[in-house]
Amino acid sequence: MMRAPVAAPLLLALLMAGVVPVAVADAAQSGAPAAAPTAKTIADVTRGLQSQPGFIDVWRDSDKGRVLLSIGALEQPFLLASSLPYALGSNDVGLDRAQSGEMRMVHFEKHGSKLFLVQENTNYVANSADKDERAAVRESFSNSVLWSGEILASDKDRHLVDFSSFLLVDRHGIAARLADAKQGAYSVDPSRSAVLAAEAKAFPDNVELEVLLTFAGPGQAEFVRQVGADPASLSMRQRISMVRLPTADSWRPRVYHPYSGGFDASYFDFATPLASSIDVHWQVRHKLEKTDPSAAVSTVKKPIVYYVDRGAPEPVRSALIEGASWWASAFEKAGFKDAFRVELLPEGVDAQDIRYNVISWVHRATRGWSYGNALADPRTGQILRGAVTLGSQRVRQDILIAEALLAPYGKSSSADKHKLAEQMALARLRQLSAHEVGHTLGFAHNFAASRMGNGSVMDYPHPILKLNAQGEVDISNAYSVGVGPWDDYIVKYIYGDFGSGEQEQAALAKLRADARASGMLYSSDQDDRSPGASHPDGLLWDFGPDTLKTWDQLGAVRQRALQTFSVDVLPDARQIGQLEARLVPVYLLQRYQGEALARLIGGGDFDYTSAGDVKAGIAKAGIKTTPAEVQRQALNRLTDSLRAEYLALPANVLDILTPPAAGHERNREYFATGMGSVFDAISIAEAGAGQTAGFLLDPERINRVAWQHARDSKQPGVQEVLAQLLQKTWKRDGVPASVIGGEAVQLASNWVVADSLLRLLDSGKLHQQVAAEVRASARELAQWLQKNPGKGVTADSRKQAGEMIMAYLADPRTVKLHGAPPVPPGAPI
Incomplete structure (x- = not known):
């Protein structure tokens, strides 16, 4: 059939x-x-479209709002990064103009009639000549398919795709950032989003593509309402940069060392010898090559150039250029002549083009942090772009602080005071520009550098304040000029040319030894940002080699500034309610130095180093405990800041503070108030006491105090620390009548201490035996309060506090604990 x-x-x-x-x-x-x-060719599909040949050929289809790509190299990795040319403008959410996103390594694959864009898993590799060994690791860990699209046409090995659907997805993580900031659930609205085909650009080594994304969401939360034209409809631009991988020619990755002062690029390499660690770390740095490698000092083949945002006005623009240019001297000392320079971005240049290192001047609704982001090859640590974000309102905060200290607007004030305030702010801006550029050069924070005076621009500097011979506040040299010795060291260590192999390692070891021998200390973020951190030198916003002396120096400045605080701190045109906002940095002037005092209590310093450096005698192992006498001096000063004599305001301040005027309102820069619109002297005392109690009664600190005392009975123990704390607050004698509102202020501080003590017990972070000591102190306090009832309002508080403590100790569930008092933000300054 x-x-x-x-x-x-x-x-x-x-x-x-x-x-x-x-x-x-x-x-x-x-x-x-x-x-x-008949199969269509690429020429057929792209007829009439604008061509942009480059690393990846691009065709602009402005009429249909799409971008077409011609992909010729399949399975060939390249780098992909996102950024925000237009952003949200909220410091609290953190979606800033010119913000750079994650650098990913990706490649295109062809399956059937589609191309796939795949992100490679660069965390796990096998750097081996054996293809099977490489494959074994590649097959063990998941890659990620980011996108797929139908092939529109093919010419031999080249394939044309419409890449628009990839671009119209939130690749930067905008919605996630909004959700993390508790602004609600936002998502891209395709009907109000568009590919900006006219903005597409292709160059020999990179492609730049841009879209308008509109995010729809509830629009009810504080920060989006603050900045959004319509908070339910947030429109921003997303840039996607596709970048050719750097070639390995003449590039030698440098092994990262913990004392280098730099960042690292790391991954797990399963092809390392069995006796070696698979955890591989490279120094992050720009490519910098001498034209004459044999010369001690040589010009370079390609200098590192940074460009300053044309949107920065004068005198800001000049300050940014000058401060960032400080790094040139360090490169010169490292043997690189004319290797680093800073210029104004040429007119018409795309500041988001990934080929340019850019210092962006960014506006937000409120003051906030600045950032330096180094976009690097994840395989080697080679920096491809430095992106600096400088928040514009920080410079205004510096002026505010200077004016609050100087009171320059009185009739008898000299014109020099007006100039000093601006000069201090610009000096800080120069330092800030150098600091953030330093991050994009591969340099980490060094919060111990302040022990060396102008040790490093990579520290967080507090203005150096003192009293002059006439007893007036002196800010004339508030910030240092130029990079410091630590900066010279890290440039030489990370960028210096020392040959290769053992020769290079020997030279780097000598650099480390010389730096330590000269007294250079190093402590960075992971050990310095926690309230309970232990390193006594790794301090943010401090100055001077001696914490105790700096506390005393700032205390004298604070006292003088409060005594002279008046309406003369405000320009004539400002509404009178802003007096309170200017009181904040004066009243809390010692907030960072108070943290420095707390670091001495239960403190101990240690080195970032390697086993080899310890064996060679270059560095030390272990922790060096802060001497007992120094701890006790710090404890005495810190607990004194909980007394009414420190926390109460003088009459000259209390008598002029006025509620914000009509059309204005309190914001985060003001103290909290429980008295309606008027200034609340109780809340300000609670804020001040909360700072001290929060640092002192941190569970990590109390655990360390207990251990240090257990190991050495000469060190202060938990009972001693708590006894002095309570003696200065609940158990103290009456407050002198000369202190205005002294009894009320002291009771406010006492209650903050009681609440902090119970929160310490409630944290669940104390070791059991340490918690037992704290409970014993709390019980002893409750019993003392019952036996010493006092009189008047003090008696009422003592009775209630004793009952509350005993109730908590009997059953914590019966007592609702109060949170820490709100404190106006200090950092960034």
Whole structure:
């Protein structure tokens, strides 16, 4: 029995329907097979579109709002990064103009009629010549398919795709950032988003693509309402940069060392020898090559150039250029002549083009942090772009602080005071520009550098304040000029040319030894940002080599500033309610130095180093505990800041503070108030006491105090620390009558201490035996309060506090604990 051709049933169905395609009919009549449709070429599909040849060829289709890419190199990795040319403007959410996103390594694959964009898993590799060894690791860990698209046309090994659907997805993580900031659930609205085809650019080593994304969401939360034209509809631009991988020619990755002062690029390499660690770390740095490698000092093949945002006005622009240019001297000392420079971004240049290192001047609704982001090759640590974000309102905060200290707007004030305030702010801005550029050069924070005076621009500097011979506040040299010795060291260590192999390692070891011998200390973020941190030198916003002396120096400045605080701290045109906002940095002037005092209590310093450096005698292992006498001096000063004599305001301040005027309102820069619109002297005392109690009664600190005392009974123990704390607050004698509102202020501080003590117990972070000591102190306090009831309002508080403590100790569930008092933000300054 003969079988009918496969096409027969289809032909029969079409005939029954009365539909006979011409090609099928002709084939049926002639008996010849149907001709296949002619495949379209890339030229056919792109006819009439604007061409942008480059690393990846781009075609702009502005009429249809799409971008087409011609992909020729499949399975070949390249780098992909996102950024925000237009952003949200909220410091609290953190979506800033010119913000750079994650650098990913990706490649295109072809499967059937589609191209796939795949992100490679660069965390796990096998750097081996054996392809099977490489494959074993590649197959063990998941890659991620980021996108797929139909192939529109092909010419041999080149394939054309419409890349628009990739671009119109939130690749930067905008919605996630909004959700993390508790602003609600936002998502891209495709109907109000568009590919900006006219903005697409292609160059030999990179492609720049841009879209308008509109995020729809509830629009009810504070920060989006603050900045959004319509908070339910947030429109921003997303840039996608596709970058050719750097070649390995003349690039030698440098092994990262913990004392280098730099960042690292790391991954797990399963091809390392069995006796070696698979955890591989490279120094992050720009490529910098001498034209004459044999010369001690040489010009370079390609200098590192940074460009300053044209949107920065004068005198800001000049300050940014000057401060960032400080790094040139360090490169010169490291042997690189004319290797680093800073210029104004040329007119018409795209600041988001990934080829340029840019210092962006960014506006937000409120003051906030600045950032330096180094976009680096994840394989080697080679920096491809430095992106600096400088918040514009920080400079205004510095002026505010200076004016609050100087009171320059009185009739008898000299004109020099006006100039000093601006000069201090610009000096800080120069330092800030150098600091953030330093991050993009591969340098980490060094919060111990302040022990060396102008040790490093990579520290967080507090203005150096003192009293002059006339007893007036002196800010004339508030910030240092130029990079410091630590900065010279890290440039030489990370960028210096020392040859290769053992020669390089020997030279780097000598650099480390010389730096330590000269007294250079190093402590960075992971050990310095926690309230309970232990390193006594790793301090943010401090100054001077001696914490105790700096506390005393700032205390004298604070006292003088409060005594002279008046309406003269405000320009004539400002509404009088802003007096309170200017009181904040004066009243809390010692907030960072108070943290420095707390670091001495239960403190201990240690080195970032390697086993080899310890064995060679270059560095030390272990922790060096802060001497007992120093701890006790710090404890005495810190607990003194909980007394009414420290926390109460003088009459000259209390008598002029006025509620914000109509059309203005309190914001985060003001103290909290429980008294309606008026200034609340109780809340300010609670804020001050909360700072001290929070640092002192941190569970990590109390655990360390207990251990240090257990190991050495000469060190202060938990009972001693708590006894002094309570003696200065709940158990103290009456407050002198000369202190205005002294009893009320002291009771406010006492209650903050009681609440902090119970929160310490409630944290669940104390070791059991340490918690037992704290409970014993709390019980002893409650019993003392019952036996010493006092009089008047003090008696009421003592009675209630004793009952509350005993109730908590009996059953914590019966007592609702109060949170820490709100404190206006200090950092960034």
